[in-house]
Amino acid sequence: MRTLLSLLLTSVALLTSEVSQAQHPPAPDSAAVPAVSRAATDVIVRTNGEELPGRVVRITPQLVRYLPVGPDSLGQAAAAAPDTLQLAAAEVFMVRYANGTQEVLRSAPASGPNSGNSLLGLSAAQRQERGRQDSRRYYKPSKGVFWGTLASTVTTGYGGLVASTVISLTNPPRAKLNAPEPALLQDPAYFKGYNRQAKNRKLGKAATGFGLGAAIVVTVTGFLVIRYFGVR
Numbered sequence: 139m140r141t142l143l144s145l146l147l148t149s150v151a152l153l154t155s156e157v158s159q160a161q162h163p164p165a166p167d168s169a170a171v172p173a174v175s176r177a178a179t180d181v182i183v184r185t186n187g188e189e190l191p192g193r194v195v196r197i198t199p200q201l202v203r204y205l206p207v208g209p210d211s212l213g214q215a216a217a218a219a220p221d222t223l224q225l226a227a228a229e230v231f232m233v234r235y236a237n238g239t240q241e242v243l244r245s246a247p248a249s250g251p252n253s254g255n256s257l258l259g260l261s262a263a264q265r266q267e268r269g270r271q272d273s274r275r276y277y278k279p280s281k282g283v284f285w286g287t288l289a290s291t292v293t294t295g296y297g298g299l300v301a302s303t304v305i306s307l308t309n310p311p312r313a314k315l316n317a318p319e320p321a322l323l324q325d326p327a328y329f330k331g332y333n334r335q336a337k338n339r340k341l342g343k344a345a346t347g348f349g350l351g352a353a354i355v356v357t358v359t360g361f362l363v364i365r366y367f368g369v370r
Contacts, residue, residue, distance in 0.1 A: 179207050181234040182225065187259045194233055195222060197241070202230050231258065262327040269322075269331025276316050277336045284347040291351025310336045 182190040182204060192204040202225045232242040257265050290300070315323065315336060323329045 178236045180204070180236055182230055183232045183234065184225070184229050185231045185258065186229075190225075192223075194235070197233070197243070198227065200227055201225065202227055202233070202243075257322060257325055257328060265325055265327035266331035269328040269333075270335040272318055272322075273315075273332040273335035273339070276318050277310070277332070277339055278316060279310070279336075279340045279343045280314070283340050283343040287344045287347030288351040288354075291348050292354055308337075308340075309333060310340060 179191045180194045182192060182194065182202065184190065190204070191207045193207070194202065194204045196203040203222055204224070206221075206223055227243055230243045232240055234240050257268070260268065310333065312323070315332060317323050317332060323332065
């Protein structure tokens with residue numbers, strides 16, 4: 139009887155010990171790498187419209203430093219820490235942080251007829267066409283183009299043709315392009331369209347001056363011929 143009671147007490151003690159261990163799982167390995175949520179990442183928006191996910195670590199007037207977030211098919215963080223990458227601050231339009239806030243690094247002009255427009259997302263052909271349209275609307279050739287060609291044509295005849303040729307080969311001064319957003323002239327495609335249309339407008343003014351000058355020369359010459367050599 140005593141032996142049976144002893145065995146029963148021993149079994150109860152072992153069962154109690156196993157239950158206690160099951161209620162206290164072992165501590166996690168201290169060397170394990172914690173999982174990183176891909177949803178809690180910042181987004182860097184470049185001036186060309188490209189979006190780069192990552193974690194921004196520092197922004198200076200010259201550089202934006204960030205940790206990239208690469209694709210992971212298993213949905214887990216990589217064991218090795220990624221290298222810190224950097225972008226020129228001039229190439230970054232804005233940063234959307236994981237907490238919902240935004241920081242704009244390159245602000246659009248606060249005022250102006252086209253202050254709400256942007257070249258972001260436009261192809262090279264579209265940016266060039268935008269430059270041509272703005273040039274037609276805002277560029278005004280100097281009055282000297284018209285009057286100079288007119289005077290050269292009236293005084294020397296061939297001088298107007300020479301002046302027109304020179305004007306057609308000369309780019310308008312950059313400071314006098316009168317672009318609605320001067321910063322857009324830094325874009326090569328936009329500047330090409332704007333500058334080409336400005337040259338065409340200069341040539342148009344010169345051609346008008348040459349045509350009017352030639353008409354004046356013909357009229358005056360015809361009048362003099364009739365006046366002095368006409369039939370009496």
